Amino acid sequence: MARGVLKLPEDLPVSVPRFVGKEVTRLEDPGLVTGTAEFIDNLSLAGMLHCAILRSPHPHARILRIDTSAAEAMDGVAAVLTGEDLRRWCNPAVTAPEGWGSYSMAVDKVRFVGEPVAAVAACNRYLAEDALEQIRVEYEPLPCVPDAHAATTPGASLVFEEKGSNVIQSRVYDWGEVDRMFAEADHVVSNTFRWNRVGANPTETFGCICQWDLTGNALTCHGSYQVPRFMALGRSATLRLPANRIRIIAQPMGGGFGGKGGPRGTDIAALLSRKAEGRPVKYIEDRIEYLLAGGGQSWDRHYEAALAVRADGTITGLKVKLLDDQGAGAEGYGTISAAKPLAAFTGCYRIEAARYDLTLVATNRAPTYPFRGYGPPPHYFVLESLVDMAARKLGMDPAELRRRNYIRPEQFPYVVPSGNEYDSGQYEVVLDKALALADYAKLRAEQARARAAGRLIGIGVVSTVEPGVFDWNCYATVGVPGVGVPEGVKVAVDILGNVTVAVGFNLQGQGQFTVAAQVAADYLGVDMHAVRVATAASDVALPHFGQGGSRLGVSVTGAVLGACRKLEVLFCRVVAHLMQTTPEQVELMDGRLRLKANPAVGMTLAEVAGTMLARSDLLPPDVEPCPEANYVWTAPGRTAPDEQGRCKSYLTAANATHLVMVEVDRETGQTSILGYWIVDDCGTRLNPATVDGQIEGGVAQGVGAALFEEYVYGESAQPLVTTFVDYLIPTIGEVPSSRKAVVVTPSPVSPLGAKGTGEGAIHTTPAAIMCAINDALSPLGIEVRETPASPRRLWQLLQQVA
């Protein structure tokens, strides 16, 4: 008979787990290293047209006239789309909070540089771009809102006139007795911080092929879709089609990190197909389009924040005031990024009370989207910088100050003031391991010597909590309703015993197909590489979400375990019937259904599945001839939020300490990373190599955010960054080789004890580097509180004390 909840890999029905927890090579890889994986631009359909999009050069302007006649007359052009078509056929984007969305192509006015104004479908991309040059648009420029501060000045121009204000949301969360904590504090450290816009920039931009079925009133979209069913729902709202008539087929993706974008491109390609008699239309966003106005801009934040600290170093209160530039509306769900810190507002610390004062505004910059981490990276930059400032004020070692304030192992499950419950952790063990790994005392001695010689050497020691397995309830207060995020799989055994796992998402790089195969293989006792993992189209797949919020590794594990358990129960019944015993007398072990009393007697998976499919005469009367099982997993025990946004939201709490040593060059302002050490605890590591890859990739993106990457806007909201010459993604030369060690505290609440681990490094790295730079600068009495700490920014600071 079937087992209960599988808390650890050892609980799987195999003598020894052969794949789970092992560094296995990935199922995904042969197709990727040979270049044969079917990324969207490798797919073509018969009769396919190619789309190019004309974009606004103005940040804010009324559209007076669009003349498309010359473009329409060109040989090879099949359709031209303008805002008038959208006004007739579409609705503006659904947003949270409601009412801050634009149409997928500008209607009446443009709100940011790069907003689509017209589009062409032609027989090839070159010709489509030629046709764009033939379109004449007359604009009347409007006064623009260049940044967050301008958005709230009286008399500011309105990005969405009908709203009467540029403030999307303004509210204060109060958790505990914040004012008392600050009144009674021995020290208050407070400061302002600025996090400039950065973003995902996967190497593959967004792409899709859309085909409108004119007679069936239905739409099929192939594309680089991270969250297929969510995309279908959004298209249903904007394109006014019933959701069950939209079929989203997710292709493998060249990365995503939350910032893949896609709604506007999909709508435009779909409408062009509708105008072109239902011919398929391909749209492949180019890098300039992505950088201008794709899904790749996030976190444009101005902070004022303060810590209340007692003389002994106990941190008792945290206040964070955030002014967040969402750009031209909330279509990219950037608002959620501002709410996400609720899941871990006070980080690793026992801080009793906190306040979050949040103002989200619309400006004429490009709309903001999710990016890996979804909000905590800037938040932890602020929190951890304050902790370092407090340490300097108290004359304490920053590592010791942190240690003194950690949540202790016996306090778990621990409810933070902002409401979420952390499942488990050993923060001090992780810290100590990091200090030992780096030989912290020796680094400090080295630093003292280097300082004496006039060098600017700094050390950052930062610990964070990574909330894993996101839940919608965390974002309720910005207008996203719901508790629970279903992730469904089907596990099927065929007549020869082959196992297929059907999921609702496609590859994006994190290796979830491999995880699904590892778990299924160790449950059903088959070879991992014999398991096939396949993506089902959104209209027939089970409820699913896909990648996001450090959830899919855990969620897909839960779903595969659930489906395998159902199969086990079913197979035990069939075998019991065949062997004239009761299901309780039968068990699954190492891929065989066997008699508990006499393990030599049993049947293989193939024999059971074969009997079910081909010998209905032998089955129990109420058993269907179907050796398949569906299971839809969602995190257990989640709760609805109260009026202060408090709830059990993210299921798991992973933890890491990053330790980094940097040197700042006095002459150039250039920061070099001299050493990087990481100790990470994400519970059970389902595939340790994949976990390492998630950490190393997050470090690289964190290095980018801390030192190089920035979407720069001019004073009139003109983007100054439009190519990879300006947006500086770290290369192999800039990313440090880290030394790593591991602590494993299995989650008591998640399947097999695994914790979400896709975002921890990007939560931690920017804060660690910024703290290290300020440690380096501290003898000079200057500090940098704005990201990225680019050579220019640091050089300007250094000039003040030169």
Place this chain on the structure above:
Amino acid sequence: MTDKQRVCVTVNGRRYERWVEPRLTLVDFLRHELHLGGTHVGCEHGICGLCTVLIDGRSGRSCLTLAVQVDGAEVTTIESLRDPSTGALHPIQQAFVDAHGLQCGFCTPGFIMTTVELLRENPDPSDEEIKRALDGNLCRCTGYQSILASVRLAARRLREGREA
């Protein structure tokens, strides 16, 4: 549009003759005319290195090269590496699999083609030499550590293979 021009080019050992617009980039020619989709596009302005192929043995950016420029040349792409008769991966491809040198894999063909050139010229590169060779290829997923390990592993295996 301008009149089409003739291009005669050898790609992965096969000779092709095509009439193309002079403005057609090499990467579009490879991907959309010859249906060799393994060479990817990340920026189309020469920075990311995803489109790297070998042109007469030297690595080059196929997004900044026009198809007409390779008239008479030999071009090698990722599709040439797998053993056509056995289906076995090239040792560099296998090393990327074994050392987890990829996540989404979109950048991987570019890295592998650059590595082919590197290891041909320098069978035993130091880490610094590997970094110098690969610093024109962007990867947004891996943080490069596993790529470095993959190239080291590939170099070792190729050297051992040569000795064996």
